[in-house]
Amino acid sequence: MQTSNNKQRALVLILTIVFFLIGIFLGKLMLTPATLTDMVNYHTKQIDAAGENVDMLFVGGSRTYRSFDPDIIDKELNIKNGLNNGSPAQRTIFSYYLLKEYLKKYDPKYVVIGSTYYGMMFEQAPDYMMYNIDRLSLKSQIEYAKVQYGLSQGLQAITGKALYLNNLWPAKMIENVKDKWKCAHGGSYLEEKIEMQPNGYKGEYKSLESGSVSYSYDTPKDVFREEDIDSKQLEYFDKMVQMCKERGIKVFLASGPCTISNIYRIDNYQGAVDFYKNYAEENGIYYYNLNYLKDREKYMPDELFIDRLHLNYEGGQYVSRMFAKIVKDEIAGKDTSHYFYKDLDDLKKHVHRIPSCACKLSYEDGMIRILADSTHNDDVKPQYRVLAYNGEEEGELKNLKVVKNWSYNNEWLINMDELRQYDFIRVQARIKNNNQPVAYDDGSLEKYKYENE
Amino acid sequence: MTLTSLVFVEFMLAVILAYFLVPKKFQWVIVLIANVVFYAVGGVKYLLYLLFTAGATYFGAIIFENINKESKEKLSQLETVEEKRELRAIYTAKKKRITFAIVLVVMGVWATIKYGNFVIDNLNVLFKNIHYDFQIGGLSLVMPLGMSFFTFQATGYMIDVYRSKYPAQRNFLKYFTFVSFFPHIMQGPFSRYDILGKSILEEHNFSYDRLCAGAARIIWGFFKKIVIADQIGISVDKIFNHYESYTGFNILCVIFFYAIQIYADFSGYMDIVCGFSNVLGIELQENFNQPYFAKSIDEFWRRWHMTLSQWFRDYMFYPISMSRVCQKIGKNARKVLGNKWGRLLPSYFALIFVWTCTGLWHGANWTYLIWGYMNFIVIVCGMHWADYYRAAREALHIKEGNPIWEGWRILRTFSLVALFRFFAVADTVSIAVGMIKRIFTNFQFQLIIDHPSKIYPGLNTAQFGLMVVGTIALVVVDILREKGKWEDVKRKTPLVLRSLIYALMMFVIFMVVPLAFEGGTGGFMYANF
Numbered sequence: 001m002q003t004s005n006n007k008q009r010a011l012v013l014i015l016t017i018v019f020f021l022i023g024i025f026l027g028k029l030m031l032t033p034a035t036l037t038d039m040v041n042y043h044t045k046q047i048d049a050a051g052e053n054v055d056m057l058f059v060g061g062s063r064t065y066r067s068f069d070p071d072i073i074d075k076e077l078n079i080k081n082g083l084n085n086g087s088p089a090q091r092t093i094f095s096y097y098l099l100k101e102y103l104k105k106y107d108p109k110y111v112v113i114g115s116t117y118y119g120m121m122f123e124q125a126p127d128y129m130m131y132n133i134d135r136l137s138l139k140s141q142i143e144y145a146k147v148q149y150g151l152s153q154g155l156q157a158i159t160g161k162a163l164y165l166n167n168l169w170p171a172k173m174i175e176n177v178k179d180k181w182k183c184a185h186g187g188s189y190l191e192e193k194i195e196m197q198p199n200g201y202k203g204e205y206k207s208l209e210s211g212s213v214s215y216s217y218d219t220p221k222d223v224f225r226e227e228d229i230d231s232k233q234l235e236y237f238d239k240m241v242q243m244c245k246e247r248g249i250k251v252f253l254a255s256g257p258c259t260i261s262n263i264y265r266i267d268n269y270q271g272a273v274d275f276y277k278n279y280a281e282e283n284g285i286y287y288y289n290l291n292y293l294k295d296r297e298k299y300m301p302d303e304l305f306i307d308r309l310h311l312n313y314e315g316g317q318y319v320s321r322m323f324a325k326i327v328k329d330e331i332a333g334k335d336t337s338h339y340f341y342k343d344l345d346d347l348k349k350h351v352h353r354i355p356s357c358a359c360k361l362s363y364e365d366g367m368i369r370i371l372a373d374s375t376h377n378d379d380v381k382p383q384y385r386v387l388a389y390n391g392e393e394e395g396e397l398k399n400l401k402v403v404k405n406w407s408y409n410n411e412w413l414i415n416m417d418e419l420r421q422y423d424f425i426r427v428q429a430r431i432k433n434n435n436q437p438v439a440y441d442d443g444s445l446e447k448y449k450y451e452n453e
Numbered sequence: 454m455t456l457t458s459l460v461f462v463e464f465m466l467a468v469i470l471a472y473f474l475v476p477k478k479f480q481w482v483i484v485l486i487a488n489v490v491f492y493a494v495g496g497v498k499y500l501l502y503l504l505f506t507a508g509a510t511y512f513g514a515i516i517f518e519n520i521n522k523e524s525k526e527k528l529s530q531l532e533t534v535e536e537k538r539e540l541r542a543i544y545t546a547k548k549k550r551i552t553f554a555i556v557l558v559v560m561g562v563w564a565t566i567k568y569g570n571f572v573i574d575n576l577n578v579l580f581k582n583i584h585y586d587f588q589i590g591g592l593s594l595v596m597p598l599g600m601s602f603f604t605f606q607a608t609g610y611m612i613d614v615y616r617s618k619y620p621a622q623r624n625f626l627k628y629f630t631f632v633s634f635f636p637h638i639m640q641g642p643f644s645r646y647d648i649l650g651k652s653i654l655e656e657h658n659f660s661y662d663r664l665c666a667g668a669a670r671i672i673w674g675f676f677k678k679i680v681i682a683d684q685i686g687i688s689v690d691k692i693f694n695h696y697e698s699y700t701g702f703n704i705l706c707v708i709f710f711y712a713i714q715i716y717a718d719f720s721g722y723m724d725i726v727c728g729f730s731n732v733l734g735i736e737l738q739e740n741f742n743q744p745y746f747a748k749s750i751d752e753f754w755r756r757w758h759m760t761l762s763q764w765f766r767d768y769m770f771y772p773i774s775m776s777r778v779c780q781k782i783g784k785n786a787r788k789v790l791g792n793k794w795g796r797l798l799p800s801y802f803a804l805i806f807v808w809t810c811t812g813l814w815h816g817a818n819w820t821y822l823i824w825g826y827m828n829f830i831v832i833v834c835g836m837h838w839a840d841y842y843r844a845a846r847e848a849l850h851i852k853e854g855n856p857i858w859e860g861w862r863i864l865r866t867f868s869l870v871a872l873f874r875f876f877a878v879a880d881t882v883s884i885a886v887g888m889i890k891r892i893f894t895n896f897q898f899q900l901i902i903d904h905p906s907k908i909y910p911g912l913n914t915a916q917f918g919l920m921v922v923g924t925i926a927l928v929v930v931d932i933l934r935e936k937g938k939w940e941d942v943k944r945k946t947p948l949v950l951r952s953l954i955y956a957l958m959m960f961v962i963f964m965v966v967p968l969a970f971e972g973g974t975g976g977f978m979y980a981n982f
Binding site: 008013018022 | 661662665697698915918919948949951952953955956957959960963964
């Protein structure tokens with residue numbers, strides 16, 4: 001009887017562990033969507049099967065995989081199998097492990113490391129790691145997780161947090177499995193309005209309206225300070241660069257572009273640029289800040305972005321062509337400085353608009369207080385205007401009313417009764433007598449509409 | 454080190470391993486080391502408070518035991534009743550003086566840290582109102598982890614020895630192991646020395662049965678805390694922190710959301726600590742008995758945080774109600790107001806102290822005091838008008854045990870408990886009143902119909918759905934426990950299904966638990982009390 005009871009208990013324990021592991025496996029299969037990782041993994045399998053090499057390798061965050069289309073660069077430089085291994089929020093330590101693993105298999109001529117102003121200042125959020133971790137072998141996953149998070153957190157991250165709560169609906173689960181199947185057997189799947197290529201490049205068919213990039217009124221600017229650089233991140237950055245140099249690989253540090261508005265919202269942005277520039281000079285490698293590409297207001301307007309940080313498909317294609325030209329000239333020993341503005345001040349001289357605007361609404365005893373702010377050059381005095389409307393229909397604002405006309409004022413107190421019939425407030429900012437698009441930001445009136453009704 | 458962090462799980466496993474690997478006579482030493490390590494992680498300097506409280510009550514108990522021994526010896530030498538009575542009175546007075554001194558010091562330290570700033574703030578408000586230009590500076594003292602729990606527990610031990618309930622523990626390290634027992638130091642239960650202390654010091658063999666039962670209970674505890682409490686807590690926090698941005702309907706919902714959150718949080722914690730202790734073979738008292746099935750507020754407090762209620766009953770209610778002062782009050786009340794008042798007034802008198810202390814024990818805020826008095830009023834009304842309620846029920850021909858009537862009583866009690874908690878949780882009385890007011894002035898049910906996701910701000914539909922499913926599971930388990938069928942159901946559940954359920958719970962916990970660098974989900978709620 002005792003033996004039988006013990007057998008039962010042992011069986012419960014074993015079955016529980018087995019079911020749990022099955023759950024994790026099924027969860028990864030059904031609850032995680034297909035991502036660029038699936039496509040890149042498929043593509044590298046094809047390269048390996050063909051016994052070919054990867055001539056150019058990219059590592060870095062989202063601005064890397066959205067800014068560089070290896071197919072375009074391959075053609076320009078006459079190389080093969082360029083692979084963009086950028087992934088969401090990829091930070092330096094992960095890049096190091098990724099590069100290390102890929103350099104075991106391939107012998108690239110060029111490595112491009114995506115370099116952002118925040119790239120070495122703080123650690124990657126564990127959630128984001130989940131988008132990328134499957135690009136590493138299990139051994140590297142554990143090693144990386146140990147270094148970045150500590151073993152227990154890392155293991156938890158590897159096994160557990162790859163699961164997306166939003167994908168609990170059966171239809172979505174089936175879709176995930178189908179997409180992964182397509183990736184594994186064809187190297188592609190289609191997501192509406194998104195181009196995802198097996199070479200790791202991703203571009204969206206989406207466009208920002210000029211001036212629509214906004215920011216939160218209360219959020220302070222980001223700051224770059226050299227003393228905030230994380231020593232561990234820097235250590236692994238050095239290791240990455242040295243690893244490439246030892247193999248005779250040419251290293252390019254490249255900052256993928258973001259919107260002008262985003263640059264204006266970073267204190268000491270030039271400090272970050274100088275940091276990478278100096279690093280590149282000291283280490284005999286190359287650095288390009290593609291935010292400083294000349295005539296960017298003409299060739300990289302807001303319409304070529306999907307949000308304040310990332311290029312869209314068209315933008316990525318443009319930057320890829322420019323990057324390819326610059327690298328080609330660099331390799332040929334030509335001067336490439338003429339492609340770029342000298343520094344941030346030089347860039348700002350060529351910005352003749354208000355890049356972005358922010359507004360804040362608050363309710364005070366039956367009144368709505370509206371505060372406005374904007375990013376602009378120091379020698380500019382912006383004007384503001386307040387509109388009220390009821391949503392958008394076919395690109396037009398419904399029931400539009402000009403509540404306050406253009407003025408240099410940036411704070412208003414308006415009776416809620418005047419606004420109760422509207423759903424939104426829009427604050428616009430412009431430079432007077434300038435025919436550039438206005439910047440704007442919207443605030444919702446919904447939660448205030450029911451006050452004291 | 455929060456109980457739902459991976460670090461704590463690793464710590465638990467290490468303690469279990471060490472506990473059963475060492476010779477049995479040293480098992481209590483492992484527990485002692487684990488206690489010190491656990492507490493020191495929160496800050497070594499806070500160990501001093503723990504040591505001080507343990508030290509003061511340890512010496513107090515030894516002094517009482519010595520006095521008891523001495524008085525017994527001397528009494529046996531006396532012959533007349535008067536002589537014995539006189540001697541007893543001398544020793545009792547001596548013990549009382551010592552008790553008073555030690556309790557004053559131990560509770561005084563606790564009260565200063567916990568209530569010092571509350572008193573100072575209120576004095577400053579008073580000074581301002583009477584136009585007295587003097588303000589007292591605040592104290593910058595941090596409440597050590599679990600101070601409310603270990604202070605009360607240690608004091609209870611000392612009083613038990615005073616009452617000769619059991620002999621004092623003469624080994625300070627063994628006594629300290631009891632006071633500092635790490636699984637229950639943050640949120641209880643309040644354990645009595647004759648149960649927990651005895652259990653810690655006994656030798657325990659490894660038992661696979663206990664391991665399985667303990668592990669299952671720990672998983673259930675994690676599930677309640679992480680999947681139910683933490684998820685619904687997101688919405689609760691959002692609504693409480695900015696109630697003016699939400700509708701009256703939201704506020705009505707949050708009353709019930711909070712009731713679910715606090716039960717899942719607190720009982721989840723209990724399951725984790727009891728499950729862990731069970732694995733070691735150490736007995737912890739239960740703290741919950743399906744409290745939301747209570748049919749009256751009085752009964753609720755016999756089912757919720759039972760060990761706290763028992764502590765106040767044994768160390769406050771009985772001593773006060775049985776005291777000479779109260780007996781005299783009762784006698785006089787009988788003469789003037791009749792038998793009923795004579796019988797009940799001493800209890801009311803004692804209860805007002807109990808509920809003042811219960812309210813303040815939960816927090817240094819007027820809202821907790823009001824919450825305490827709300828409970829007091831309802832309990833006293835229940836006691837006083839019990840006869841009228843019975844008569845009304847009989848007049849309406851409602852039989853005792855009628856399911857609809859019982860169901861109504863359960864719902865009524867749950868609603869009152871949830872509503873009273875409102876005052877406890879709000880930062881100030883005016884916020885609590887403002888929130889209640891908003892239910893009636895800004896209900897906005899139509900907005901919720903148009904946008905159902907506004908019921909659970911901060912959560913997506915999947916998270917809310919998971920929380921609802923978890924809550925249903927909790928209700929089902931509690932119903933089975935209430936009917937005494939839970940053990941039966943567990944036994945009859947097929948092996949494979951049982952394993953699947955455990956695996957599913959673990960899977961959901963993994964899926965929901967957020968990754969924080971410091972490890973673990975948000976802290977447990979009762980750790981703040």
